Amino acid sequence: MSPLRRHLYIHRPYILSTLLLLLGLSIFFFAAGRLQNNLGWLVLGISIVALLLLFITTQIWFFIQIERNIMPQIHAWMIKKGRISSEDQILLPYVGDSRLAEPLLKHLTVGKLWLVDVYTPQIMTSNTAGRMRITDTPPDKDTRLKSIPGSIDILPFQDAELDVVILHHALSEITQFGDRHRFLQEINRVLKPNGKLILLEPLKTQARIIVSPIDLYKLWNKSEWEYGLQISGFVRVEIQTPSALTILGRATIPGQYEAPQLPLEF
Numbered sequence: 001m002s003p004l005r006r007h008l009y010i011h012r013p014y015i016l017s018t019l020l021l022l023l024g025l026s027i028f029f030f031a032a033g034r035l036q037n038n039l040g041w042l043v044l045g046i047s048i049v050a051l052l053l054l055f056i057t058t059q060i061w062f063f064i065q066i067e068r069n070i071m072p073q074i075h076a077w078m079i080k081k082g083r084i085s086s087e088d089q090i091l092l093p094y095v096g097d098s099r100l101a102e103p104l105l106k107h108l109t110v111g112k113l114w115l116v117d118v119y120t121p122q123i124m125t126s127n128t129a130g131r132m133r134i135t136d137t138p139p140d141k142d143t144r145l146k147s148i149p150g151s152i153d154i155l156p157f158q159d160a161e162l163d164v165v166i167l168h169h170a171l172s173e174i175t176q177f178g179d180r181h182r183f184l185q186e187i188n189r190v191l192k193p194n195g196k197l198i199l200l201e202p203l204k205t206q207a208r209i210i211v212s213p214i215d216l217y218k219l220w221n222k223s224e225w226e227y228g229l230q231i232s233g234f235v236r237v238e239i240q241t242p243s244a245l246t247i248l249g250r251a252t253i254p255g256q257y258e259a260p261q262l263p264l265e266f
Contacts, residue, residue: 085111100200181231
């Protein structure tokens with residue numbers, strides 16, 4: 001499925017309902033204006049058409065930002081600024097988007113990538129997650145890749161087993177703070193001392209209010225991300241917002257020896 005078709009399918013309920021609402025209102029106001037020969041109704045109709053065009057423009061901008069700007073930037077940052085080694089043991093818990101597996105596998109040599117499906121319908125109540133799962137394309141088979149089941153409460157790993165955990169459109173699909181906190185604590189458990197949690201998640205911003213207000217209830221802003229990570233046991237939380245839609249962050253857990261880390265740069 002092409003990126004455009006995937007985007008339209010995932011966001012179809014919001015896009016279609018908004019388009020139909022604005023189109024219906026514009027037709028109503030134009031018809032009322034002509035029937036009653038009332039200029040006020042016609043002005044309202046023109047205003048609704050302007051809103052309709054603005055909505056279409058913002059959705060086009062949203063798609064371009066996500067698929068043409070943010071995703072390539074995420075791939076480059078994840079490896080370089082996330083300081084992922086080619087020998088790392090990496091966990092990618094996913095809900096419905098495993099696209100990051102391919103660039104990770106290209107970087108790994110003797111390292112290993114674990115894909116863990118943590119989708120839980122009772123906790124992830126939005127339709128977005130389910131639609132992402134339908135459009136997701138599993139990565140090709142690879143000896144460095146292993147897919148196993150899991151959950152946000154129990155990740156199938158021993159304590160301090162992994163070097164890196166990457167969250168991409170996973171934590172943001174969990175709506176309750178308590179569930180997010182449990183998931184972050186479980187991630188903390190499986191990370192080695194000085195292990196890294198890398199965040200590639202959507203962010204609550206003013207731009208997000210315009211392009212996708214229906215998702216705001218489940219998103220955190222920058223300060224909420226920092227607080228949620230700190231109370232879950234992570235230290236040296238570094239979060240950047242290189243775009244108006246996404247956060248890129250890195251957090252580590254304490255260890256006996258804390259290796260120096262380069263600052264986040266974009």
